[in-house]
Amino acid sequence: MSASAPIPPTRRRKSPPGEAQVCLTALGLTLGVSMITGLLLLILVRGVTVFWPQRVTEFTLRDGAGSAVQGNATVAGEIVRTQQRRDGGGEEVQVHIGNKDVHGFNFHWLQSADIVSRSLPPDLIALERLEYGDAFVRPLALVTEGSVPLAATDPEFRPRLAAAVHQAENVRDQIEEIEKDEIGAINRRLAKLELSQKTSPQPGDPGKKAALQADYETLAARARELRATLASPSLQYRLSTGDEKTVTAGEIVRFYYPNELGLAGRIRLFFERIWEFLSEDPREANTEGGIFPAIFGTFVMTVLMSLLVTPLGVIAAIYLREYATQGAVVRIVRICVNNLAGVPSIVFGVFGLGFFVYVLGSKVDQTFFSSALPTPTFGTGGILWASLTLALLTLPVVIVATEEALAAVPRGVREAALACGASKWQMIQRVVLPSAGPGVLTGVILSMARGAGEVAPLMLVGVVKLAPSLPIDGLFPFVHPERKFMHLGFHIYDLGFQSPDSEAAKPMVFATTLLLIALVVVMNLTAIIIRNHLRKKYAASTF
C-alpha cells in the first residue's frame, strides 16, 4: 500500500452510533411510567366513583322473562355495567338490586332482550341499612306507635323520617358509649378484682364486687331501655317486585331519593359517604361502613415500626462503619445484612410468630401477667410483635442507607471535630450524625414504604379481620401494644377474597387500595418534608 493511498470515504450514517439504544432507554421509561400511571388512575377512578350516588332505574321486563327476579316483572336497582354476553346471546345488564333480605342476593344480571322499559321514578328511596346493605324501595308510611301512620305523600314525611333517623343515630351512639366504655370499664375492674382474689389467700371485700355488679346492672338496664326506643318509629315500604316490608328507623343509616337529587345534593352525599368511609367502623363483614380502625392500625403500626427500626438500624450502621475494623468479618456481616433484605417477608412472619410471640411473649406473660394465664396477654399476636417483625424486615434498608450517609460525611468535618478536642463518640454524635441525618431519613422513608404495604408476615403476628378496640384509646394506659389490630393491606385481602359477597365488596377493595396508597404517600411526604428541612438546615457549602 502506498503512503499516498486516498483515505476511503466513511460510510455516511443517518445518526451517530448508539442512537438506537437511546430509543430503548426512552421506551423502557415510557413503559414504566405508563404502567404506573395506568395503575394509579385505575385505582383512583374505581376507588372514588364508589362514593358517587347513582340513579336507581326501574326495569319493566316482558312476561315470563328468564332473567326476572323471582318471577317478578319489575325490578329496581343501580346499573353497574352493560356488556355483551360471552355466548353471543345479546347484551346483558348487571344491576345492583339491593334488598338482600328479600332476594338473598345483591347483584343481578338482566338480559337486555327481556327489558321492556326503563324509568327513573322520583319516588324511589335508597336506604342504607345497618344490616343487609342497601334497599331501593317505595316508601309507604312512617308508623309511630300510638298515632296515625304518616303517609309518604305527606309533606311532613321527609323531615319526620330524617328526624327519626337522626334521633336513632344519637341513641345508637349512647348505647355504644354505655356498652363499650362504661360497661367495659366495669368489666375490667371486675376482672382485676377476681384476679387479685385468685392470687391473694385472704378473701377480698365482697361488698366491692357487689357494688360493681349493681353498677353493671343499672348500666345494662339503661342500655336495654335505649335499645327499646329504637323499635319505633318504623318505615313501611314496598319493593318494586311488590313485596311489602317494615324497617325500624334505628336500622337506617341514611336515606335519600336518588332520582331527585340534584348535582349539589349528590356532591354533598358523595363527601358524606367518603367521610363515613374514613371515620366509621366497618359493618356487614367489613363490606359496608367505614375502615377507620384499619387506617388507624396501619398508621400506628408503621409509626411504631419506624420508631423501633430507626435507632436499631442507626446504631448498627454506626458500629459497622465507624468502629468495626474494616476487614473480612465486617465484609461478611455487610453482605449478610444486604441479603437479609431479599428474604421473603413471610419468613420474617414465621420468625416473628416463633420467636416474638411464642418465646418472648410467653416469657413476658409468665413474668408480668402470670395471674391472667392461661389467657395470653403478650403470648399472642399483637401490634407490638407485628411492628417488631416489620422492624426486623426493614432493618437492612435503614442500615444500608445510614452506612452510605455516614460514608458521605466529609473527612474534613470529622478531622475538624477531633482537632477541637472531641472524642470519637462526640464527633459522631455532634457532627457526623446531624450531617448524615437526611440520608438516615431516606432509609427510614424507604423502610416505611416497604413496611406499610407488607401483609403476609402480619397475618401471622397480630392482624385480624375485625378488632374490637383500637391499639391506642382513652383507657389507661392509653397505648395497648398487646392488642390485635386491623390493617389496610389485610383488609383488602379480606374484602376481596374472604368476603361472602365478593361482588358487593369489589368497590370497597378499590376504595381501600386507594386509601392504603394515600396513607403511604402521606407518611412518606411527611418524612420527606422533614428531610428537606434538615437538608436546608445543613445545606452543603458552595463557592
Place this chain on the structure above:
Amino acid sequence: MVEVRDFSFYYGAKQALHRINLRIPEMQVTAFIGPSGCGKTTLLRNLNRMNDLIDGIRHEGDILLDGTSLYDPSVEVISLRKRVGMVFQKYNPFPKSIYENIVFSLRVAGRNRKSELDEVVERSLRSAALWDEVKDRVHESAYGLSGGQQQRLCIARAIANRPQILLMDEPCAALDPVATLKIEELMHELKKEFTIVIVTHNMNQATRVSDRTAFFYMGTLIEYDRTADLFSRPREKQTEAYISGLFS
C-alpha cells in the same frame, strides 16, 4: 515551646520523615515549605497527633511540648488537641450555626454556661476579624458564609478554647487573593497570642507572614532559619534552587 527530636515517621513501609530536629519558638510564626510530598504536612499533623487516625503508622524519636513528650502514655490525645488547635486546607465548618461552630470545643469539654459561651463567641470572632461581618447572624448556618469567611470562622473555632499553638495547613489554598490577604493580616495579630505553625506552598506567603522558615525535601529537613535569612542567603543548594523556582 515545641521541640522535635530525631523524629522519623512511617506510613506502613514508606518512610515519610527522616530524623527531623527542630525547635519551634513561642509567639512566632514558623512556616514549613517544600515541594509536594516532602513531609511538611505529615510533621504538622504529628504536632497534634492527627495522624493517629491513619492505620499502620509508626514513629521513632520524639516530639516535646513544653518538655513533655506528646507520645507519653500519660498524655491524653484529647487534652493535647485542646492545647494545639488546627486549621485545615479546605475550610470545614460543621453543619451548624456560626455560634455552635465556635463553641464546639467548649461544649465537648462540658462547658455549657451561656454567658461564658457568648463571651467566647464574641472574643473569637473579633480575634478572627469576623465579628463585624457576622454579629447579626451568629445563629444562622455557617454554610451561608463566603469561602474566606468560612475559613476565618474555622480559625475562630480553633482559637475559641485558647490553645497554646495554632497549626495551619495551607489555610489559604482554597481562597482567592483578597481572602488570602485578610488571613495573612490576621496571622500578624494572632501571633501576639498564639504560637503559629503554618504549612504553605506559597513562598511569598511564607516571607510575608513567618518569622522562621523550615525547608523540607524528600522527608528531610534541609534548612531551618529566620525567614529573612533563609530567603536572602540560603545555605543549601537545594533551598536556593527551590526558592528561586527551579523546581517545585
